[in-house]
Amino acid sequence: xxxxxxxxxxxxxxxxxxxxxxxxxxxxxxxxxxxxxxxxxxxxxxxxxxxxxxxxxxxxxxxxxxxxxxxxxxxxxxxxxxxxxxxxxxxxxxxx
Numbered sequence: 001x002x003x004x005x006x007x008x009x010x011x012x013x014x015x016x017x018x019x020x021x022x023x024x025x026x027x028x029x030x031x032x033x034x035x036x037x038x039x040x041x042x043x044x045x046x047x048x049x050x051x052x053x054x055x056x057x058x059x060x061x062x063x064x065x066x067x068x069x070x071x072x073x074x075x076x077x078x079x080x081x082x083x084x085x086x087x088x089x090x091x092x093x094x095x096x
Contacts, residue, residue: 013034013035054087062091070088
């Protein structure tokens with residue numbers, strides 16, 4: 001498709017044309033960001049869940065260990081006992 005035609009089409013996109021995920025992106029990032037994604041054929045955008053941000057989870061655990069038990073923290077985060085143990089082992093190795 002020619003760039004000028006694509007630009008004309010992108011200029012016509014409105015909020016009512018977007019699916020739920022696209023509308024959320026538009027709300028957060030703006031319609032221009034959605035149009036850039038469409039223009040660049042970004043079809044498979046993946047944003048990891050909070051658990052994918054391992055450093056953030058570990059930092060939270062370190063901070064909360066002072067006033068909460070491991071079991072309480074695991075429950076709050078929805079982590080299994082085994083995964084919590086794994087993270088704690090990793091934290092101990094990092095501190096050494």
